[in-house]
Amino acid sequence: MSAPEIWRNAKQRYNLTGYRCKKCGKTFFTKRIVCRKCKSKDLEEVLLPWEGAIETYTVVRSPIDGYETKVPYIIGLIKLKNGVRILSEIVDCEPTEIEKTKEVELVFRVLSKDKEKGLITYGFKFRPKT
Amino acid sequence: MNDGVVISSYGLLRVGEHWDKSLRDLIAEASINALEKVEWPPVDKVLIANAASEVLTGQGNISALTADQLGLDVPSVRIEAADASGGLAVHEAYLAVKSGVYKNILVVGAEKVSEHVSAISVHRSSISLDKDYELIYGTPVSSIYALLMKAYMDKFKVSREPFGQFAVEMHKNAVENPYAQLRFPIDIRSYMESPMVSDPLCLLDCSPLGDGAAALIMSSMEYAKKFTDKYVEVAASSAASDALSIMDRDSILEFKATKIASEKAFKIAGLTREKVDFLEIHDVYTVSALITLEDLGYAEKGAAHKYVMERGVSREGELPVNPEGGLKARGHPIGATGIYQIVEATMQLMEEAGSLQLNEPNVSLVQSMGGTGSTVIVNILRKLF
Numbered sequence: 156m157s158a159p160e161i162w163r164n165a166k167q168r169y170n171l172t173g174y175r176c177k178k179c180g181k182t183f184f185t186k187r188i189v190c191r192k193c194k195s196k197d198l199e200e201v202l203l204p205w206e207g208a209i210e211t212y213t214v215v216r217s218p219i220d221g222y223e224t225k226v227p228y229i230i231g232l233i234k235l236k237n238g239v240r241i242l243s244e245i246v247d248c249e250p251t252e253i254e255k256t257k258e259v260e261l262v263f264r265v266l267s268k269d270k271e272k273g274l275i276t277y278g279f280k281f282r283p284k285t
Numbered sequence: 286m287n288d289g290v291v292i293s294s295y296g297l298l299r300v301g302e303h304w305d306k307s308l309r310d311l312i313a314e315a316s317i318n319a320l321e322k323v324e325w326p327p328v329d330k331v332l333i334a335n336a337a338s339e340v341l342t343g344q345g346n347i348s349a350l351t352a353d354q355l356g357l358d359v360p361s362v363r364i365e366a367a368d369a370s371g372g373l374a375v376h377e378a379y380l381a382v383k384s385g386v387y388k389n390i391l392v393v394g395a396e397k398v399s400e401h402v403s404a405i406s407v408h409r410s411s412i413s414l415d416k417d418y419e420l421i422y423g424t425p426v427s428s429i430y431a432l433l434m435k436a437y438m439d440k441f442k443v444s445r446e447p448f449g450q451f452a453v454e455m456h457k458n459a460v461e462n463p464y465a466q467l468r469f470p471i472d473i474r475s476y477m478e479s480p481m482v483s484d485p486l487c488l489l490d491c492s493p494l495g496d497g498a499a500a501l502i503m504s505s506m507e508y509a510k511k512f513t514d515k516y517v518e519v520a521a522s523s524a525a526s527d528a529l530s531i532m533d534r535d536s537i538l539e540f541k542a543t544k545i546a547s548e549k550a551f552k553i554a555g556l557t558r559e560k561v562d563f564l565e566i567h568d569v570y571t572v573s574a575l576i577t578l579e580d581l582g583y584a585e586k587g588a589a590h591k592y593v594m595e596r597g598v599s600r601e602g603e604l605p606v607n608p609e610g611g612l613k614a615r616g617h618p619i620g621a622t623g624i625y626q627i628v629e630a631t632m633q634l635m636e637e638a639g640s641l642q643l644n645e646p647n648v649s650l651v652q653s654m655g656g657t658g659s660t661v662i663v664n665i666l667r668k669l670f
């Protein structure tokens with residue numbers, strides 16, 4: 156991850172901001188300039204709810220390059236309280252405990268460290284609701 | 286506008302680890318194989334399907350590399366749409382011939398994935414996902430399909446068995462396929478015992494990445510007649526797109542682009558589902574095959590597991606699926622895979638499929654998918670001779 160990239164994404168990753176279409180009301184987490192649904196350009200930045208429920212999850216045991224020491228780790232598809240779907244790692248939860256976990260909440264964590272430049276990327280993850 | 290677009294020749298290499306071959310060797314061998322079969326008719330355009338040569342081999346500008354290897358000075362275009370690159374290249378060739386501007390196109394798909402150890406290759410081929418919103422959490426493509434598989438199993442109360450049964454059938458087919466990567470049979474017990482890759486998706490749900498190259502000559506019917514009397518018609522070619530990430534899909538239990546592309550393709554070809562004699566579908570993971578059977582309209586929503594267990598997908602059944610073993614067992618040379626699918630369907634329709642030959646098939650539907658359903662191409666091939 157480069158420094159400009161970290162800076163550019165900070166707001167979304169630190170605060171969980173998304174994009175709401177003022178015309179049709181659809182809210183997206185992924186960055187957009189035009190509404191995927193109605194094509195309006197009248198989008199506003201909104202803070203997304205920091206709580207949601209797990210829609211589906213997986214326990215990664217065969218990781219990609221750079222994540223070998225993390226296995227097993229949990230990836231979840233989460234439905235936030237306002238219905239927006241978001242993908243995130245789920246932390247502070249044993250793989251054996253995830254099946255009975257339903258409600259989750261946002262936590263602020265390290266996402267990755269650049270081996271060469273030493274840059275640290277921070278951002279949200281989710282954990283079982285305390 | 287041109288009347289008919291046909292496939293007049295094909296070539297392919299076995300999928301696997303070709304330590305002795307570079308990307309340029311793979312491209313050249315498959316292309317020459319296809320060209321020699323019809324004694325090198327003049328080619329007026331080249332399309333090269335490749336998903337990730339930059340990150341997998343360090344080589345860019347492979348459209349020029351391809352033309353150069355064949356000593357051609359005609360336009361050469363690289364097509365990239367992740368795993369759907371091959372299917373999309375066939376679609377683009379279809380359009381180019383249909384327009385009347387080009388008459389005889391070499392379409393080659395090639396991917397060199399074995400230059401790196403497996404974890405790096407998997408990482409680098411996972412760039413088809415959304416880098417900012419998915420890959421940032423260390424998600425291999427397998428983990429996204431695992432999310433879909435888990436959602437499917439929960440929603441429709443399905444066990445792992447039908448997924449396993451699909452894998453068993455694919456391996457059974459590949460045993461007799463000289464071009465397949467995994468030429469060994471498996472049974473449901475070995476499936477159940479195979480290690481978890483990303484729960485509930487196990488190793489035997491995955492297609493293996495492999496080096497590979499396959500090529501086609503796509504021509505106007507009129508032009509093909511000058512050098513061959515055996516060709517297969519591309520009766521329809523249709524493509525559609527969906528959100529890059531599953532986050533932005535209305536439903537994660539279907540691939541909308543498959544529905545759009547296939548409905549259009551049936552209309553263009555003037556055929557109904559029932560007229561199709563065998564399917565070639567994108568079984569990159571077993572779950573993608575099951576969902577695809579539903580999206581294509583062969584199984585009801587949520588009933589593909591029953592379809593696999595009861596009606597079956599074998600070569601002996603009513604509607605064979607991936608008679609050469611599919612991605613699951615023939616192997617998955619990412620950008621070349623879509624070309625393999627079309628080559629295999631062509632071999633069946635030309636009745637050149639050897640011991641895998643089906644009983645006089647006339648029509649095949651071929652579905653290629655990129656990423657986790659973000660690009661889908663449906664091509665319908667029909668026997669003409």
Ligand SMILES: [Zn+2]
Nearest residue numbers: 176179190193
């Ligand atoms: Zn809108």
